Amino acid sequence: MGRRIAVVGGGAAGMMAAVHAARAGARVTVYERNDRVGKKILSTGNGKCNFSNERMSADDYYGSGKELIDTVYSVFGVSQTKEFFAGLGMRIKNRNGYLYPASEQASTVLDVLRYEMDRLKITIHTNRQVGGIVRCDAGLLVETAGHERKVYDAVILACGGRAAPKTGSDGSGYLLAQELGHRIVPTAPALAALRCKEDYFKRVAGVRCDAGLTLRIDGQPIRYERGELQWTDYGISGIPVFQLCRDAAYGLGDGKYVTVEISLLPDAESAGGLKSSQEKDERHESFWADRWDRQAYQTMEQFVTGVVNKKIGLLLLKLAGIRETEVAEQVPAPLRRKLENLFYRFTVTVKATNSYEQAQVCAGGIDCAEVSGSMESRLVPGLFFAGELLDVDGKCGGYNLQWAWSSGSVAGRAAAVGEKGTVRV
């Protein structure tokens, strides 16, 4: 008879763990507090599920798990994930390294996992919130709210973090781990938009533009991202902003002053392989000198038109204190420099990140120093972890689901065979 294994949480990591444990001969029961498994998967990748990425390394992740990620990915990485899903009959679409089901339906990913769980006769208890896990002589006792108490040889905690709680991940997994002695690294919303202090955002809401963004905390540059910036009525959004969110959230949590410096002409910054800031400055200067010269006869509204999106151009004029009707040649030099500077260093003040409700991922979680390379707790034998519950959060682009698949498969296999140390799948 195989080992009895409980998986707490039927998300991406939990289902992956369940499948791998059952394939290794374990008798697996999944406890899911929602009325169905895999709810979050359906909303991933705008409904298309960007389930992995060809370009993947520990450097694409934050948190205490860098070494753990290397170990786990050396056992079950992107190629094993592709093989796994292909083996379940799912065709894969590769868009510049970003991997999707060829159907472009996130439901395909969930469906193939469900079919495999059925085939492997995995027991799935939905509407069951696990409220406690207790060590006992025979193993680990799992208690569900009002329903049952059952002993298992091993338990895999895969409850997710705090992001998108409407999909089920309400942070209750942290309490379960904490009660068993685990340390939780403070959590923060990651991959979410930033809410800003300035009052002009309604004027530019809806604009999208290419931009280079530098996150500064107490004035120090922390991270640079380049991509499509989306202006909203409360601040800034879009993938490059999402990538700054976790650091902004921790900075704000520490009471620090958080700003984002926006370059609206990012090509001018990096174009031509310009290396030194002197070269960049010279390039900027010649661009503007040329424009002030050629467009000298224009009104300033006309002058900024065609440089960037018009709404943004008009906002910059206002912030520089230049009237739209003023003729370019009459604008005094200090105001010209002020306007030019705004195109490269437009600074917004971050007052908050969007909440967990709107965040795609939760940073922080179970301290990876307390987790072995087989995803087993170093404190409680027989207790395993998988997915976002751990202090691992990845960039936007398939990295977070890949962590769920990899950590889930390693945890499932290790729990089933009951071995210590690193697992070879």
Ligand SMILES: Cc1cc2nc3c(=O)[nH]c(=O)nc-3n(C[C@H](O)[C@H](O)[C@H](O)COP(=O)(O)OP(=O)(O)OC[C@H]3O[C@@H](n4cnc5c(N)ncnc54)[C@H](O)[C@@H]3O)c2cc1C
């Ligand atoms: C809108 C959105 C879009 C995203 N898009 C992408 C993308 O395209 N690519 C990508 O890589 N990542 C994406 N992510 C992130 C990715 O979905 C998650 O990192 C991943 O699903 C985490 O999987 P998980 O199994 O660890 O946690 P979850 O998916 O959160 O699953 C945890 C499960 O545990 C259950 N649970 C919690 N507590 C208990 C309990 N006490 N008892 C029983 N059950 C419990 C929950 O109901 C839930 O079903 C996106 C996230 C969101 C919100």
